[in-house]
Amino acid sequence: MTGADVLLLALGAVAVGAGVLVVTTKHLVRAGLYLVVCLGALAGDFLVLSAELVAWVQVLIYVGAVVVLLLFAVMLTRAPIGASDDLDRPGWPAALIGGGAGLGLTALLVDAYRWSTVTLPSAGTAERLGEQIFQSWVLPFEVLSVLLLSALVGAIVLSRPDIGRAAPQRDGAAGDLVDSEPGGRR
Amino acid sequence: MRPVIPYVTAALLFGLGVYGVLRRRNAVLVLMSVELMLNAVNLILVTADTTARAVLPHSGQVFALFVIVLAAAEIGVGLAIVLQLYRLRATVAVDDVPLTESPDPVDGREPAVADSEAGR
Numbered sequence: 597m598t599g600a601d602v603l604l605l606a607l608g609a610v611a612v613g614a615g616v617l618v619v620t621t622k623h624l625v626r627a628g629l630y631l632v633v634c635l636g637a638l639a640g641d642f643l644v645l646s647a648e649l650v651a652w653v654q655v656l657i658y659v660g661a662v663v664v665l666l667l668f669a670v671m672l673t674r675a676p677i678g679a680s681d682d683l684d685r686p687g688w689p690a691a692l693i694g695g696g697a698g699l700g701l702t703a704l705l706v707d708a709y710r711w712s713t714v715t716l717p718s719a720g721t722a723e724r725l726g727e728q729i730f731q732s733w734v735l736p737f738e739v740l741s742v743l744l745l746s747a748l749v750g751a752i753v754l755s756r757p758d759i760g761r762a763a764p765q766r767d768g769a770a771g772d773l774v775d776s777e778p779g780g781r782r
Numbered sequence: 783m784r785p786v787i788p789y790v791t792a793a794l795l796f797g798l799g800v801y802g803v804l805r806r807r808n809a810v811l812v813l814m815s816v817e818l819m820l821n822a823v824n825l826i827l828v829t830a831d832t833t834a835r836a837v838l839p840h841s842g843q844v845f846a847l848f849v850i851v852l853a854a855a856e857i858g859v860g861l862a863i864v865l866q867l868y869r870l871r872a873t874v875a876v877d878d879v880p881l882t883e884s885p886d887p888v889d890g891r892e893p894a895v896a897d898s899e900a901g902r
Contacts, residue, residue, distance in 0.1 A: 597784075598783065600783045601783065601784050601787060604783070604784075604787040604788055604791075605787055607791075608787055608788060608790070608791030611791055611795060612791060612794045612795060612798070615794075615795050615798040615799075615818055616798060618798075618802065618814055618815070618818060619798050619799075619801055619802035619805065619806070619811075619815055619818070624808065624810065624811065627811055627814055628814065631814050631817065631818075634795075634818065634821070635817075635821060638795075638821050638824070638825060641788055641791070641825060641828075642824075642825075642828055642846075644783075645783075645788065645828050645829060645831075645832055646832070647828045647831070647843045647846070649843070649847070650824070650828055650843050650846045650847060650850075653847060653850055654824070654850065657850055657853075657854055658817070658821070658850070658853075661854065662817060662853065662854065662857050665857055665858070665861055666810060666813065666814060666817075666857070666861070668861075669810050669813075669861045669864055669865065670810055672865055672868070673810065673864070673865070673868045673874045675808075675810075682807060682875070683806060683807055683808050683811060684805055684806060684807060685804075685805055685806070685807055685877065687801075687804065687805040689804065690800075690801050690804035690805035691801060691805075693800055693801070693804060694797050694798065694799075694800040694801025694802075694804060694805075695797060695801065696797075697796060697797045697800045698793055698794050698795075698796060698797015698798065698800070698801075699793075699797065701792075701793035701796060701797065702790050702793040702794060702797075704793075705786065705789040705790060705793055706786055706789075706790060709784075709785050709786040709789060709833070710786065711784060711786065712784070712785070712786070713783060713784055714783055714785055714832055714833050715783070716783050716832055717831065717832055717835075717839070717840075718839075720831070720840050720843040724839070724840055725840055725843055725844060725847070728838060728839065728840050728841070728844050729844055729847070732838050732841075733844050733848075736848060737848075740848055740851050740852070743851075743852070743855055744851060744854070744855050747855035747856075747858055747859050748858065750859050750862070751858045751859050751861075751862040752862075754859070754862040754863060754866055755862045755865060755866060757866070757869075
């Protein structure tokens, strides 16, 4: 057990513990805050695994943006502040499938790697990752940028009903007028 | 460094995410569980970058970055859908959503039209 192992164990325990609380807590807002703890511990894991850039991007995008968005959604859907009892379905199938997936993957990976050791590769700094992205992975990068753009446009169209339905709505209103006028004359 | 530790962490987190997606009724909590699963995959990718010596260096970390971008896009569209659902039905419980459309689709669309007109 080296120092890195101890750090990985501690951070992994924190991440799994916070993850358990995310999926079991009765408070909506607390679930979001436990998610921050879990994602932060995972960022620490990435740092120990010498993935510097990924760790900081994780802190920026997940802890900074995604969790804030989720908390906004919790507030916008008027979630109750205290504990709520109707958050869960009766969940033996969920426990069965989730536990099966988690423990099955654990058994598989433990069997594959046992207690072997590896040496950490050179740190994944922004310079090295940038070289890789813009030399070997340019095409996926561009496809992802198009995907982000389409997701942006899709989110805007979804959240503004007056954009997508403007034309049919006017048609419907005009149709109602046309329909109602003969009805009135009758 | 023993790679089995982060691998087991990731496997357990993925199981927790699956459990949360199937167990939770609130759509926002379902999205949080999906984030747990995506992060487990990120941890697998970054750890695999240390154990497997690929032809291209740091491929696992590059893929982890790609997955983070995908998660950001997913959460944006997902929350837009959740908020639209809340506007239409005044609830975000996923098992209150009818999977089969009502026989008269015009009736299902009525509240939205009324809502958006009332909002103006």
